[in-house]
Ligand SMILES: Nc1ncnc2c1ncn2[C@@H]1O[C@H](COP(=O)(O)OP(=O)(O)OP(=O)(O)O)[C@@H](O)[C@H]1O
């Protein structure tokens with residue numbers, strides 16, 4: 001392992017009087033991948049934003065390349081110093097081109113004007129070195145998330161950063177995209193770049209990280225070599241107790257068919273898909289990104305039209321014209337992309353949670369307000385949402401806690417069918433267990449639940465039946481008791 005290139009000492013940080021980091025120490029060596037782990041709201045993103053210059057700490061020091069750096073709390077200073085961060089919620093300016101995004105605030109200037117030719121050449125060099133390729137003239141916002149992330153990494157490398165922070169980089173990547181990212185991380189390691197890797201996925205930590213630092217409630221729990229940290233110690237450290245059983249017992253009751261898709265096709269999205277959802281069961285959808293799972297869910301939610309086939313809800317032909325219509329008919333959809341579709345960032349938790357239920361709560365304003373507050377508080381409690389209160393703006397919650405609010409808003413409606421698209425993305429292992437329990441409870445109350453997930457273990461742990469999709473087609477369907485289920489699912493998903 002290389003020499004120490006970074007040392008953060010006794011970092012403290014408060015927001016509006018609430019201390020979220022308490023005397024945290026963290027160090028990084030050249031060529032290491034250092035995992036930063038901990039429950040939602042533990043302070044991971046905040047600690048790294050202090051490092052990246054987004055926040056000024058209340059106290060503490062940061063030494064980089066053996067020199068204590070003056071802290072000004074601007075990203076630009078940190079970047080010039082060679083510290084770059086790929087944010088949990090990516091930081092691309094969607095209306096600008098890829099090239100403009102790579103050089104933003106760092107343009108090459110020649111005789112007082114921007115030298116786009118030189119920038120284009122430099123961008124190509126970095127891309128070649130990294131082994132990525134994308135259209136520099138494309139509008140960044142039109143590109144898939146994985147490409148946007150690669151653009152951010154290219155930007156970091158262009159600045160010759162020797163410290164790169166990845167905040168949950170794989171949470172919106174497919175399996176292949178993750179492989180590409182890991183190859184890139186391996187390459188950067190060889191070049192001696194030190195990397196901080198924030199994730200909730202244990203398997204990734206064991207796959208690519210050299211050391212682990214664990215935070216709980218803003219305090220350092222331990223920092224240790226990966227060889228000394230087994231799964232049990234890690235889980236116990238994150239959850240803060242020995243109880244690390246993730247999946248609750250499944251509910252077994254097969255009732256009437258609640259929902260049915262009969263040979264549905266939406267041209268260009270999916271083709272000839274049929275399935276049934278019965279009362280008392282959880283139905284899972286496995287597949288890679290682009291397999292058509294999200295599109296089917298969004299069709300049920302009124303976002304796309306059917307070209308062929310029909311959908312039946314409680315025995316009647318489903319006719320939803322748009323999402324509002326879908327909510328009125330008792331259908332809820334938790335989006336995989338909370339940034340675009342899920343939240344009103346600058347509005348309080350209370351409003352975010354009660355938005356869909358406003359259409360179904362009681363009529364009188366007074367009753368509505370009380371019902372609303374009761375409901376919101378109950379859910380903050382049961383999902384253990386880490387917040388200063390229901391009036392806190394959602395953008396000030398940690399990533400995982402924002403996701404919990406997205407779930408909660410559908411739990412507040414009286415939905416009869418819930419479509420959950422990657423519901424636990426970014427949610428820590430402890431909170432997942434609570435959430436899984438909640439889902440099992442909903443099913444007992446005769447609410448139909450469909451779960452789309454790119455984590456096979458989650459589908460297997462939660463669902464009674466799993467449908468596998470590939471390239472817009474249904475390619476398999478399994479019961480929970482199928483032998484070697486994971487292997488069979490993967491084979492079908494990947495077509496191997
Ligand atoms: N700008 C802010 N204003 C107020 N509170 C904030 C702000 N940013 C973070 N917090 C609070 O600080 C705490 C730590 O949040 P942080 O985002 O660092 O958590 P995290 O460990 O990254 O969690 P996750 O795994 O959910 O992403 C949370 O309680 C959060 O609500």
Ligand SMILES: [Mg+2]
Pocket residue numbers: 044045046088167398399400
């Ligand atoms: Mg975070």
